[in-house]
Amino acid sequence: MLVLASSSPRRRELLTQWGYLFNLVGGNVSETVPQGLAPEEAVMEIAGRKALKGWENWRRQTGSSSDVVLGADTLVVFNGTMLGKPLNEKDAWNMLSALSGKTHQVMTGIALVDAITMAEEEKGYLTWVEVTTVVFKEISGREIEDYISTGEPMDKAAGYGIQGKAEMFVDHIVGSLTNVIGLPRELLEQKLQDRGILPG
Numbered sequence: 495m496l497v498l499a500s501s502s503p504r505r506r507e508l509l510t511q512w513g514y515l516f517n518l519v520g521g522n523v524s525e526t527v528p529q530g531l532a533p534e535e536a537v538m539e540i541a542g543r544k545a546l547k548g549w550e551n552w553r554r555q556t557g558s559s560s561d562v563v564l565g566a567d568t569l570v571v572f573n574g575t576m577l578g579k580p581l582n583e584k585d586a587w588n589m590l591s592a593l594s595g596k597t598h599q600v601m602t603g604i605a606l607v608d609a610i611t612m613a614e615e616e617k618g619y620l621t622w623v624e625v626t627t628v629v630f631k632e633i634s635g636r637e638i639e640d641y642i643s644t645g646e647p648m649d650k651a652a653g654y655g656i657q658g659k660a661e662m663f664v665d666h667i668v669g670s671l672t673n674v675i676g677l678p679r680e681l682l683e684q685k686l687q688d689r690g691i692l693p694g
């Protein structure tokens with residue numbers, strides 16, 4: 495059985511849309527990483543922490559060690575800087591105005607933990623990362639303010655949701671759309687299939 499270690503409604507919705515049956519477990523962890531760690535490494539490390547925490551919690555709750563626990567983490571990278579969730583509305587405004595008219599990357603790390611990875615992998619999990627390029631249109635200060643007043647930005651990396659009203663800020667993307675929303679569909683489906691987990 496697949497177990498999602500996440501409190502993100504998006505990841506739950508994506509897995510459901512794709513037809514997976516899964517359980518949920520809490521996987522809250524520190525998202526601080528050592529300075530100098532490349533963003534690709536950072537999202538994989540945080541995804542790994544979430545999956546390990548989820549594995550621990552799931553075992554404590556159910557006693558089961560025959561399941562596969564999934565953790566994921568999404569970050570925006572712009573000009574070499576990692577942007578997570580905005581701290582407040584001002585922070586969201588600063589992030590969105592920096593991204594206006596520019597190109598950035600969205601990275602999602604995914605990590606899987608099961609009894610085999612716990613026994614065989616040095617860190618206890620397997621992890622992968624996917625990168626999507628997002629090109630923003632020029633957006634005005636007024637548009638950003640209006641967007642922030644919808645409340646949509648605050649729980650999302652770099653303060654926007656491509657699946658919501660921020661769709662209008664996007665000129666085009668190169669790569670996976672679902673990766674921007676929190677899970678890279680093709681990569682994840684492949685890795686789950688390798689472990690015998692299929693939708694339905």
Ligand SMILES: Cc1cn([C@H]2C[C@H](O)[C@@H](COP(=O)(O)OP(=O)(O)OP(=O)(O)O)O2)c(=O)[nH]c1=O
Nearest residue numbers: 500501502567568650651654655656674675676
């Ligand atoms: C850029 C972007 C991010 N996001 C979301 C995906 C992630 O849920 C969130 C980044 O935060 P994360 O820390 O990756 O995840 P989370 O805290 O929401 O959930 P979890 O419990 O699994 O740790 O931003 C969108 O929904 N749309 C977007 O366009």
